[in-house]
Amino acid sequence: MRMIVKWGCWLYLMGIFLAPSANAQALAFITNQGEDTVSVIDIAARQLLKKIAVGKAPVGIAIAQQSKRVYISNVDSQQISVIDGNSLQLLQQIQVTGSPVGLALSPDQQWLFVADWTGNQVQMLAAHSLQLHKTITTGQAPAGLAVSLDGQYLLVANRDQDQVSIIDIASGLTMQRVAVQKHPFGLTLSRDGRFLYVVNVLSNSVSQIDLSHIASSPPLPLQVQHWRVGEHPYCVAESADGRQIYVSNTQDDDISVLDARSGLTLQRIAVGEVPEGISVVHSSAEIVVTNWSSGDISVIPSLDASATDGANTAASKAISSVKSGAKSRAFGQFILQ
Numbered sequence: 001m002r003m004i005v006k007w008g009c010w011l012y013l014m015g016i017f018l019a020p021s022a023n024a025q026a027l028a029f030i031t032n033q034g035e036d037t038v039s040v041i042d043i044a045a046r047q048l049l050k051k052i053a054v055g056k057a058p059v060g061i062a063i064a065q066q067s068k069r070v071y072i073s074n075v076d077s078q079q080i081s082v083i084d085g086n087s088l089q090l091l092q093q094i095q096v097t098g099s100p101v102g103l104a105l106s107p108d109q110q111w112l113f114v115a116d117w118t119g120n121q122v123q124m125l126a127a128h129s130l131q132l133h134k135t136i137t138t139g140q141a142p143a144g145l146a147v148s149l150d151g152q153y154l155l156v157a158n159r160d161q162d163q164v165s166i167i168d169i170a171s172g173l174t175m176q177r178v179a180v181q182k183h184p185f186g187l188t189l190s191r192d193g194r195f196l197y198v199v200n201v202l203s204n205s206v207s208q209i210d211l212s213h214i215a216s217s218p219p220l221p222l223q224v225q226h227w228r229v230g231e232h233p234y235c236v237a238e239s240a241d242g243r244q245i246y247v248s249n250t251q252d253d254d255i256s257v258l259d260a261r262s263g264l265t266l267q268r269i270a271v272g273e274v275p276e277g278i279s280v281v282h283s284s285a286e287i288v289v290t291n292w293s294s295g296d297i298s299v300i301p302s303l304d305a306s307a308t309d310g311a312n313t314a315a316s317k318a319i320s321s322v323k324s325g326a327k328s329r330a331f332g333q334f335i336l337q
C-alpha cells in the first residue's frame with residue numbers, strides 16, 4: 001500500500017512537470033473585430049485553442065513576454081482588456097477615453113501606451129494596474145506605436161499628417177516630426193533599435209527611418225528612405241534575423257518580402273483575403289499573417305535570406321491556414337513566444 005502511494009505521488013509530480021502548458025509553443029492572439037473575441041492559436045500545431053470574449057471591436061494588441069499578459073484595445077467600447085497568457089483567461093477590463101487603437105509596451109514592460117485615434121493623444125498606463133500615468137499629445141489620428149530600446153522615446157505614426165512623431169516620454173514633448181508618405185499606419189522597430197519601418201497606406205510604400213541620431217543635441221534630421229510595396233499596405237514586421245522585412249498588402253492578398261537595407265523587393269507571397277496584421281515567430285522564423293476577409297491566419301515557413309528564388313518559392317507554397325474569426329485584424333505584435 002505504501003509503495004502504491006509512493007508511486008502515485010511520483011506519477012502525480014511527473015504529471016506536473018511533464019503536462020503541456022498552454023504557452024509551451026508560440027501562441028498567436030488574434031483580435032476578431034467582427035465578433036468581439038480574441039482567438040488563441042497554437043502556431044506549431046496549427047490549431048485554434050480558444051476564443052476569449054473581450055470588449056467591442058477589438059483591434060490593437062501588445063504582449064508582455066515576461067509577465068505573459070496580453071493587452072487588447074477595444075475601439076467601440078473604449079476599453080482595454082487584459083488576458084493571462086498562461087491560463088488564457090480574461091484578467092481585467094478597464095474604460096479609457098477616446099478611440100483606443102494602437103498599443104505598445106516599454107522595453108521593461110512596465111508601461112503600456114494606448115493611441116487614442118480620435119483624441120490625437122497617447123495614454124500612458126502602468127502595465128500591471130492600468131492606472132493612468134500621463135497623457136501625451138501627438139499628431140492627428142495616431143495609429144501604430146513603438147518605443148525605443150532605451151525606453152526614452154515614443155514613436156507614433158500620425159496617419160492624417162503623413163508623419164511620425166518622436167516624443168520624449170519623460171517630458172511628453174515632441175522632439176521631431178519626421179515626414180513620411182501618405183497615411184502612415186502600422187510600424188515596427190528593428191530588433192537592434194536602429195531602424196523604424198513605417199507603412200504608408202495610400203502611397204503603397206514603406207518608409208525606413210534611421211534612428212541613429214535620435215538622441216543628438218541639437219536634434220539632427222533623421223534619414224528616411226521610401227520603398228514601393230503592394231496595394232494598400234497595412235502592417236510591417238522584421239524577419240527573425242533582421243535581414244528582411246515583410247509587409248501585408250491588403251488589396252493584393254499577398255505580402256511583400258523586402259531586403260531590410262536596400263529595400264529591394266525579393267518576392268511576393270500570396271496569403272488569405274485582405275491580409276492585415278503580420279508578425280514573426282523568432283524561434284522558427286515563420287511568418288504569421290492575419291486575413292480580415294477570409295477570417296483566418298496564414299503561416300508561412302521560414303524564408304532563407306540567402307536561398308535562391310526557387311527555394312523560397314517552394315517554402316511559400318507550404319503555407320498553412322487556420323481559421324480564426326470574423327474580421328481578424330491583430331494590429332500590433334500578437335505572438336507570445
